[in-house]
Amino acid sequence: MNRQARAITGMLKSTPIGPLVHEAGLAPAEALLEAQQLKYTTRLLSLPENHPAKEILPVSFREGDQHTQPGEQTPGNRQWAERNNRGPWSLGQHLARQLANILPVDPSGGFESATQPTSSQSPGQIEVLPGPEALAAVQSLSPGLAIWSDGSRLENGRCGAGLAWQEPGSWKTRGFPLGKGYEVFDAELLGVVQALQLADKMGDQRPVTILLDSQAAIARLRHTQSGPGQALAIQAHAIAKRLHTQGRQPTIKWVPGHAGVEGNERADQAAKQAANKPPKSPREISLAFTCVTALY
Incomplete structure (x- = not known):
């Protein structure tokens, strides 16, 4: 030096x-x-x-x-x-x-834990199209259950995940507060897990489509290797596999964020509202948050 x-x-x-x-x-x-x-x-x-x-x-x-x-x-x-x-x-x-x-x-x-790496690939279908094509695909979704998920991180560091889906005659939303010690990446993954759980609890036979605007989260869902987000990826794979065995093929699609798509905007609002609420129980600090903090 x-x-x-x-x-x-x-x-x-x-x-x-x-x-x-x-x-x-x-x-x-x-x-x-x-x-x-x-x-x-x-x-x-x-x-x-x-x-x-x-x-x-x-x-x-x-x-x-x-x-x-x-x-x-x-x-x-x-x-x-x-x-x-x-x-x-x-x-x-x-x-x-x-x-x-x-x-x-x-x-x-404590901190988010990691387990022995696996070679498990997502049992569902993952679709990431270029922006214009992704927006066009949203306008002509296949028949079935479509759930929009999103994650949000406020300036004060609080994070939350949100869901939005349509039922006959109305939109429904749901939020999941995470609190501090997380990144948007974690909230996006939590949103997918909660969306898959919601679809599983509905118990019908419709195919399931989860739509989100985070390519980083989608890339993480392609595998269950150790590292940030592993636990949520494993949960998502397990639920998707269960849906698949029921004949309800789960599909995860990327959609551009803040492009005026109603489902995405409603999920975003639900995530922001959730981020403003305290989490129900203490959680571990995420590895993504730890890495970002250590880097900067």
Whole structure:
């Protein structure tokens, strides 16, 4: 870094490293090291639960301490969270404390868990057409049950998912508050899961079409590999498989957002309203939110 800064600025060798790095517009070595450590921590959290490397992080950090019964934690396992404790730290305790210090939400609920990767593909059909074609397809949906889903994240960080569907003579909507510690990506996936559950509970024989405007969520639904959104993808696959065995072929379609499509607009409003409400129970911090927070 010393050589890089001098090459950029042309300053003398006697120039102190602090002003030199600042003048060159480079991040300090400590900041670069911290960024790499945060990236490493998120990678550890994204590993399957049975991966030995994941045990580097304290279990009270990975799984949360509010669900742990007295006596279940090993001595010193909570040291990373004690504000007045200055160490010394193990590597895992240091990484846990470092990430917890930058999170804008309470990590006591733990983090989204991952399981052993699978090669499972979506049992339903996934359709992503170019924008104009997708809009045209919406105007001529096949007969059956069409449910629009959407996710929203407010400026205060609260997230929510929303659904909209038509019944004879009226539109119906439903919202699902997530609270803080999530990204729109998570809300979009939750919307699909809830839409599939709704279709399953209706119990009729109509084919099911789920329409959403998030290509990132749709890409995640194509597989159940470990990483952000895995648990919701697994849930979606399980319900879609159940619908498929009932002869109700589920189809997931992408539709451009904010293009004046009534179903999409109603689902968006339902998601925003849900985001304004508190969640019914504490939830784990999502891996998507953790990765975004660590990156920025």
